[in-house]
Amino acid sequence: MVKISDQDVMGVAELAQVNLTSQEVGQMRGDLESVLGYFDVLSGVDVGDMEEIGHITRMENVLRSDEVSAEGADMREDLLQNIPSRDGDFIQVKNVL
Amino acid sequence: MIRELHEKLQSGEISAVGLAEKYLGEIDAQDGEIGAYITVDRDGALAHAKSVDEHIARGEKIPLLAGIPGAIKDNILTKGLTTTAGSKILDGYVPPYSATVVEKLRADRATILGKVNLDEFACGGSTEHSAYKVTKNPHDITRVPGGSSGGSAAAVAAGEAVWALGSDTGGSIRQPSSFCGLVGIKPTYGRVSRYGVIAYGSSLDQVGVIANTAEDAAIVLSSIAGQDAHDATSAHSDGQKYEDFLQGDIRGAKIGVPKEFLGNGLDEGVRAVFDEAVEKYKSLGAEIVEISLPHTESALATYYVIALCELSSNLARFDGIRYGHIPNMEKCDSISDYYKNVRGAGFGAEIKRRLMLGTYALSAGYYDSYYKKAQKVRALIRQDFEKAFEKVDYIFTPTVPEPAFKIGDRSDDPLKMYLTDIYNVPVNLAGVPALSHPIGDVDVDGVRLPVGGQIIGKWFDEEGILNTAFTYEQS
Numbered sequence: 001m002v003k004i005s006d007q008d009v010m011g012v013a014e015l016a017q018v019n020l021t022s023q024e025v026g027q028m029r030g031d032l033e034s035v036l037g038y039f040d041v042l043s044g045v046d047v048g049d050m051e052e053i054g055h056i057t058r059m060e061n062v063l064r065s066d067e068v069s070a071e072g073a074d075m076r077e078d079l080l081q082n083i084p085s086r087d088g089d090f091i092q093v094k095n096v097l
Numbered sequence: 098m099i100r101e102l103h104e105k106l107q108s109g110e111i112s113a114v115g116l117a118e119k120y121l122g123e124i125d126a127q128d129g130e131i132g133a134y135i136t137v138d139r140d141g142a143l144a145h146a147k148s149v150d151e152h153i154a155r156g157e158k159i160p161l162l163a164g165i166p167g168a169i170k171d172n173i174l175t176k177g178l179t180t181t182a183g184s185k186i187l188d189g190y191v192p193p194y195s196a197t198v199v200e201k202l203r204a205d206r207a208t209i210l211g212k213v214n215l216d217e218f219a220c221g222g223s224t225e226h227s228a229y230k231v232t233k234n235p236h237d238i239t240r241v242p243g244g245s246s247g248g249s250a251a252a253v254a255a256g257e258a259v260w261a262l263g264s265d266t267g268g269s270i271r272q273p274s275s276f277c278g279l280v281g282i283k284p285t286y287g288r289v290s291r292y293g294v295i296a297y298g299s300s301l302d303q304v305g306v307i308a309n310t311a312e313d314a315a316i317v318l319s320s321i322a323g324q325d326a327h328d329a330t331s332a333h334s335d336g337q338k339y340e341d342f343l344q345g346d347i348r349g350a351k352i353g354v355p356k357e358f359l360g361n362g363l364d365e366g367v368r369a370v371f372d373e374a375v376e377k378y379k380s381l382g383a384e385i386v387e388i389s390l391p392h393t394e395s396a397l398a399t400y401y402v403i404a405l406c407e408l409s410s411n412l413a414r415f416d417g418i419r420y421g422h423i424p425n426m427e428k429c430d431s432i433s434d435y436y437k438n439v440r441g442a443g444f445g446a447e448i449k450r451r452l453m454l455g456t457y458a459l460s461a462g463y464y465d466s467y468y469k470k471a472q473k474v475r476a477l478i479r480q481d482f483e484k485a486f487e488k489v490d491y492i493f494t495p496t497v498p499e500p501a502f503k504i505g506d507r508s509d510d511p512l513k514m515y516l517t518d519i520y521n522v523p524v525n526l527a528g529v530p531a532l533s534h535p536i537g538d539v540d541v542d543g544v545r546l547p548v549g550g551q552i553i554g555k556w557f558d559e560e561g562i563l564n565t566a567f568t569y570e571q572s
Contacts, residue, residue: 009453016409016456017416017433018449019441031450032457034512039458039467041398045474052472053479055330056286056300056528057556062329078176078193082420093418094432 002036004029098259099165099313100340106153106164113146113153113164117208120166123257124210130238132230133252135171136179137211142166146208161316161340163206167260168252171212172219173304174293175199182295183217183227183245186421186443196293197328198262198304198321205320210258213248217445219264219297220408221245222272222517225508226447233504234276237544240501243273249307250277260308260317264294266301267400268497268521271533274307275496275549278535280314280566281307285557286528287332289318290325296411298404299330301525311534311567315339318559332557342560343567348382350565353489357393358520364499366539370548371495374536374569378493381568386489390481393523395474400522401515402458402471409455412448415440450511475526482527482553491565492553494520496533500546520551530554534566 009025009032020028085092105111121139128134149164169175172182174192176199181187195203202209216226224232224247234242235255242251246263250273253261263270265283274281283305294304306317316339323334354375359368379385415421417439424442429435444452458467485492497517507513524531533549540546554562 012453012457012460013437015460016452017413017436017440018444018452019437020449024446024449028450028453031511032453035401035450035454035515036457038512038515039398039402041395042402042470042474043466045392045395045470045477047470047473047477050473050476052469053300053476056479057332059287059330059332062326064326075193078191079419082190082193084417084421085426091418092426094426094429094435096432 002033002040004032004036098309099161099316102165102259103161103163106149107159109153113149113208114143116164117142117146117166117210120210120257120259123255127255128257130233131235131251131255131257132232133213133248133255133257134168134211135181135183135214135229135248138178138209141178142208142210149206149208160205162202162320164208165259166208166210167262167317168210168213168249168258169199169262170215170246170249170264172215172264172295173199173262174295175209175212178212180212181229182219183215183229184443184445184448185228186415186439190420194293197290197325199293201321201323207320213252213261215248216245217448218295218408218412219245219266219269220447220451222268222514223508224248224273225504226445228445231504234501236278236546237501240503240546241276243276243501245269246307247273250274250279250281253277253279253307253309260306260313262304262321263307264302264304265525266298266404267525268518270305270307271496271521271531271549271551272517274533276501276547278538278547279307279309280311280532280534281305282314282318282532282559282563283524283530284318284322284559285332285530287330288334288530288557288559289321290323290328290331292325292327298407299411300407301404311563311570312340312343314532315343315563337560339559339563343564345568345571347565347568350383350491351386351489352378352383353386353388353485353492355388355390355393355485355492355494357390358494362498362516362519363495364539367495367497367499367548370537370539371550374550375493377569377572381572388485388489388492390485390523392474392478392481396478396523396526397515397519399471399474399478400518400526402467403475403526405451405455406459406468407455409452409459412452415443417443447511478523479527482529486555490555491562494551494553496520496549496551500539500541500548524553529556530559530562532562532566534569
């Protein structure tokens, strides 16, 4: 039985960088308890010395040659057009420092 | 359907523009009620169809898919055409590039009618969790079409598209195909490129096809499959055309039925239809073998831990800086305050729930008991399939324990909703290919609702499962 407090919920919301209203916090507490409680099935599974699954179809790493290419120069405006807050060629953000 | 349409186009009996107009007309007539489409690209579709007609008029041979109208699930990027992932946070987002699967369909000159609805970020089993609209099941509009590729399935079932692309992380192609009476295939992990597909669970996601017949699904799959330099998880392919492997003969094939899938929770009506389908496979010359997938009971928890952890990582990019919904940046105190506001306002309730679960499970102190443990159990589940496939060629199960449920029936109970995925998730965990094909229907409150059967194949045996479904269909 997993016990989650409102404090726990707000701590996770901070990590997830998402705002929750006080109503959402209450609802979330119940949902988290219920679903995390279900996840408890896993604690009963004996995995022996099984390794975590690495890659699903067990393939090798894919590499490309170390060459510089100038692809996508024409994509600039397409990329910039989606920016919500823009000043010419600059993206506007809140102070990070 | 695709082959017949192709022959009529090539011979000039019908025109690509006429065909596009026909499907656009169906969208106009029905979609107000069905709600499959988020964006319809009328001008783009007609302009493209016109160019296909011009090529035909010049006497050129056109590819099988040329001029055949279809729809793309809205978590797949289409350059120049709005892509929302069913979320407010991407409202109005116009991608600067197309997904590889879209580029391949364009190379085969298919007509793309528009973008279809989904549960937000492909998270859901009903298409009730889109920020834009609820899609209805064309067989009964008081019921869900399934999800998350509900728009894809509803569009094809309603005759608003000949084919549709969907994506499947935990059943999101197979379950709506079952609910809507269609063929839906999730290929082997790595068979189809994920480049340009908005990620949900990166170790589980695959793009696949929803269509009316096994042959149609095969034709579209042939178009989108193949290794892609842009996707390091994509696998080498010999470029086979899956439609060339439909012999219509499965005599001697060994089909396993896992005993763990036929227990409690399986609707009686669905069980009866499934048992009849097993008999039919026997009559087609297949040998039915009882098998066991011993870790089935842990599969759902394993899936949700892995998927939600990976989702929480994948959603980190939605910070309202390079794209995304922006609620008054000036009013925010700090960059963190801005992120929280953007994400709080832009993500729907189900996404927030999953984001919170995934973040919790990955946080310090919990990573080992949740994600790491789940990845070990996952290795056991894959081993279950490896052992089963030493004895059988295919595995046959009901696709979903029940037929389509009523809209609103379980949107309040997340766990109840998650349990619908029980027959589908082991497939994604193991990475094997699987499809759902219609096997009959059940009567619920006087309405006949479709039931699908799931065929699971060995890694990279898309030919085998498509041929199996094709053979069933033909008889």
